[in-house]
Amino acid sequence: MGMKIEGSCSAITNVISLRLGIPPGGDMFPRRHTTKHDLTPDCYKMDVEGTRVETMEDYLIGETIGEGTFSKVKLGIHKESRRKVALKFVQLDIIEATIGMEQFRREIEIHSQMNHPNIAKLYSVIDIPEQKKTCLVVEFVQGKDMLDTILDHPGGRLPEKLASSYFKQIVQAVQYLHENGITHRDLKLENICVEQDVCKLIDFGFANYYQPGFSMRTPCGSSIYAAPEVLMRTNYSGPKADVWSLGVMLYSMVCGKIPWEGNSVNEQLYSATRGEWSLIPSASVNVQNLLLGCLEVSAEGRMGILDVSEHSWVSAELVKRNFGGSFKKMMRKIVA
Template sequence: MFRPCALGAPSMKNYRVLRTLGAGACAKVKLALHLVTGTEVAIKFICKARQARLEFLAREVACMKALQHPNIIQLFEVLDTPEELLLVMEYAGGGNLLDYLLRRGRLEELEARHKFQQILAAVAHCHARGIVHRDLKPENILMDREHNLKLSDFGLSIECAGAALSTFCGSPEYAAPEIFLHRPYAGPAVDVWSLGVVLYRMVTGALPFRGSDLVELRDRVVSGHFHLPPYLSAQCRDLLGRMMVQDPQGRSSLEAIQQHPWVRPTQGLLAVHEPSPSHHDAALAEAMVSMGDQRQQSQTAVVERRFDEVMGSDLILGPGGGGRGAPRRRRRGRVSPPPRSPAHAP
């Protein structure tokens, strides 16, 4: 039986688990309350004994540490125990894009464009740091309560720095032809293909490639032929045709996609403020001090990217972290949590 570490353990002193959000073969994701700030967070409990390839886990953590963007789920803190690795992350309370599409059906192009721009901005941030996601799909795109999109699940991500990759991975419906053909591939190009499939699903409500089994699906993906419904605008059809090109050499680059006429009308949404790793807000520092942390401790943790207890509190309090920006009510250096609801029992 997979059991998360005891709530009384020192590593969990700042958190109270509320309920389980999801579970897999070697991990569970739980909603928790950060007691220092009164903010809800998601904690991924990863059982090391059940993790077949620990290097994948190390890559996931390294990639998440390198990323800080409003359209990417923010890693706050890493808690390491002999049995488990705990990743404390931003909680997006609006579900995922797949559930949204299943409820809504195909999206009007105006809404689809706005959502696609956010996904594109997140992937561009990853690629600018030499990171490819390799598992882009609606299930891995979360939504906050304002329906802003947040890229998540970096379990298959890797820092490639332009090197050719060879691992067969990702979800078959969103995988590029070169993945199915077991050829060395360029990471950014497979992300572009997957982005095309995600966009197609948003604007049509269906998948471009389907099969009764993996062999049939493979044949259809490798053929590169898919139907473009006539109700799509000419610009949207053109963009999809440029992204899902069988030959990766002829596939649009991310930079070209950002300049495409279908994407550009409100391109300003792609420009976002990204705090530098050394960014430190004086008001946040004062809030940290009022909760018992020393200003120098906080500054050092952020500059050195420690992702420890001090940096976690700083990120949660900061813009995009979901925190209130200041403690609500002080009690022995902590914020008193809201009353516990029976519906949120662990």
């Protein structure tokens, strides 16, 4: 008997997901917080690069380039520098009624501190109280997300050499997060943008701090990519759940479909909790070995991000680099 995972996703997401073998519905774990919070705190109403406080008057606002449950993203141009940016307008009343303002503040806090070539930068945060909105000014990536990159490639999947190049970059970004005490919790193809073969991780709406040995409790993210322990709503390790999501992404990149078989989301998620997936005959033994390590049902037996980065399929051409932007020492919050 399949598991019932409640939730919803947009019609656009349904159409795209169907192309990869994901039936409609059941994409997001819904959460609702009823506690009232103030809006974006004063410390976030400024350019995170340390310059003066910005306003929407500093930007030319163009066409809509994306839309989600909580937000609408428009192309923007900074009037003075002429820099193209993505303007993410977040509807605060919807945030407060769903994921909660605390999580939104955490997203801003985490994203503003990141400095990595494979993570889209957050330039500034602008409060728009009269519209009950906050605008996140984010690095604009001129390209497709990874899902469309796969689907638009001849054959509907990526050659292993290209998949390896992309996956290495994603692993570097996730390793950077984990080394700084951050777990993403919503790794998926749609959250990776590709521009001229450079991958950028975006959207930190479910990111959280973690400490080794401490468990998280709140199931969140996109269920098709979620680890069995997250689907079962048990305590889980955020970093190990991230590695499972990486495994689902890698399988999709080299195979052109998700690992789970089934005629409905519930059937597919049931297969995920049991680790029922097939090896890919066309893939190398090396990448199949990596998939086995990432898609291990037992979190204890699953690879960690260091194991993934040091795997021969990933590390063969991976040039180790030291990235700047160390995080400030702060209390690590484990929040449901």
